[in-house]
Amino acid sequence: MPRLVSLSRAAKLVGLSRGALQKRVHDLELKSFEGQVNLDDIEKMFPDAKLEDNHIIEDLEKIVEQALKKAHGAKLAKLLAPDAYTLAARLQSITKDHARSKNQVHEFIELFSNLQSQISHLAKTSDKPHLFEDLNNWLDDSINKIQDVVIKPAPLLEKDTVLRVMAAQVHIKNTGHEFFVDGTNSILEAGLSAGLALNYGCSNGICGKCKAKLISGEIKKIKPHDFVFSESEKLQNYFLCCSNTAITEIEIEADEAGSEKDIPAQQIAAKVKKMDKLTDDVLILNLKTPRTNRLRFLAGQNVILSRADLPPLEIAIASCPCDDMNIQFHISKNNNNLFTRYIAEELNNSDSIHIEGPTGSFILDEDSNKPVIFIAFDTGFAPIKSLVEHAVTLEHAEFIHLYWIHAGEKPYMHNQCRAWEDALDNFKYQQQQYDNSDAQQLEDKFKILIDEYSDFSDKNIYICGTEKMVRKTQQVLLNHNAEKERLKIQIL
Numbered sequence: 001m002p003r004l005v006s007l008s009r010a011a012k013l014v015g016l017s018r019g020a021l022q023k024r025v026h027d028l029e030l031k032s033f034e035g036q037v038n039l040d041d042i043e044k045m046f047p048d049a050k051l052e053d054n055h056i057i058e059d060l061e062k063i064v065e066q067a068l069k070k071a072h073g074a075k076l077a078k079l080l081a082p083d084a085y086t087l088a089a090r091l092q093s094i095t096k097d098h099a100r101s102k103n104q105v106h107e108f109i110e111l112f113s114n115l116q117s118q119i120s121h122l123a124k125t126s127d128k129p130h131l132f133e134d135l136n137n138w139l140d141d142s143i144n145k146i147q148d149v150v151i152k153p154a155p156l157l158e159k160d161t162v163l164r165v166m167a168a169q170v171h172i173k174n175t176g177h178e179f180f181v182d183g184t185n186s187i188l189e190a191g192l193s194a195g196l197a198l199n200y201g202c203s204n205g206i207c208g209k210c211k212a213k214l215i216s217g218e219i220k221k222i223k224p225h226d227f228v229f230s231e232s233e234k235l236q237n238y239f240l241c242c243s244n245t246a247i248t249e250i251e252i253e254a255d256e257a258g259s260e261k262d263i264p265a266q267q268i269a270a271k272v273k274k275m276d277k278l279t280d281d282v283l284i285l286n287l288k289t290p291r292t293n294r295l296r297f298l299a300g301q302n303v304i305l306s307r308a309d310l311p312p313l314e315i316a317i318a319s320c321p322c323d324d325m326n327i328q329f330h331i332s333k334n335n336n337n338l339f340t341r342y343i344a345e346e347l348n349n350s351d352s353i354h355i356e357g358p359t360g361s362f363i364l365d366e367d368s369n370k371p372v373i374f375i376a377f378d379t380g381f382a383p384i385k386s387l388v389e390h391a392v393t394l395e396h397a398e399f400i401h402l403y404w405i406h407a408g409e410k411p412y413m414h415n416q417c418r419a420w421e422d423a424l425d426n427f428k429y430q431q432q433q434y435d436n437s438d439a440q441q442l443e444d445k446f447k448i449l450i451d452e453y454s455d456f457s458d459k460n461i462y463i464c465g466t467e468k469m470v471r472k473t474q475q476v477l478l479n480h481n482a483e484k485e486r487l488k489i490q491i492l
């Protein structure tokens, strides 16, 4: 009987991204059974996968943790370990499965033994007893082979069992998405950390927007909530994702944003958490929203920042939607905008800034797992950073190529980009300096990309920079077969 596991679980077991495994399915190297893969096939394909062979997934988790920007502070490590009740419930669920399998094995052994008795009996009364003896010998051989398989080490199966104890898998029936819930994280937190655009509002059990329907499995309330369900909702097993964790593997129905149109307009009074001057020209502004009024947005979108006495500023968000309380912006001081100057010269920690939005549709095509090329010009890196962090969290792209063209000596987040390249097998980072005043030089910078790909069809491409740069790049790529609908641009 095939031992089927979801693609996400198989990817976690062998320490690959889901996108890399999806590529094997796409290239017909690995068989898929309605979105699941056979653990035996995985074992054959990755014979060296060991329980401790986890460096890639650990690196990936570090990046996701960085994207979360330690939103939970020191509590994170504690949250990752399931509590005693959750552990007991998960062990109980595994024990039930184990008992069921043991019963099945017992029944099959009985069946075989009865079958052998019947065959022996038939052999006595048959005029061709050797045929029945051959059949019995074949059955003996087959049983011995099964016993050999049973005692053979099965590292992936063992690892899968450990994973089932440490993290519960959530399947969203209506979208087909899956994610894991670590420790006693809420289902909402875990889903957002996995890059899903789940519907929510207050994150605090008040608004009811994170309502979902439990189809199978066991959940546990981790905090009380004020929201009241109707009797009919209670009967249909509705629960709040922000107030519950998954105890066992669960299947739910939940709302997810499919596009920017599904994200509501929001108004938030945020505070300045930190400002970092990275170079003479670039400043990183980090804002913090109230816990009960976080910013819901899609990676790559903008917001409008305002203060009563200044014209508002529409600016790209540079952080990942998985960290909805800590919003980052990259401020270019060369910009003549009054608000930018105010941020650079007058803003202080703890000052208030009004956020309105989100706006814009420079967002990731999550339905496509084609290779992705991100091209950033100077602070056009801001929305690209948000998209890269989101793409890495989603693990859905076959390959990611980040190309950063910059005026200064070094890109202002060069080390961050190199860390991505070091940590991820399917990530490439290149950067090129250019002289803003030399148009021909800019053209030369594209040669690297053209030499690498020559044909840009079948690639999802995202470009952000000034209008001149973006239009020029767009034209060059279209001349090399880039597909218009796969080419998204954002003008600074």
Ligand code: FES
Pocket: 200, 201, 202, 203, 204, 205, 206, 207, 208, 209, 210, 211, 227, 240, 241, 242, 243
């Ligand atoms: S997000 Fe408001 S109740 Fe869960």
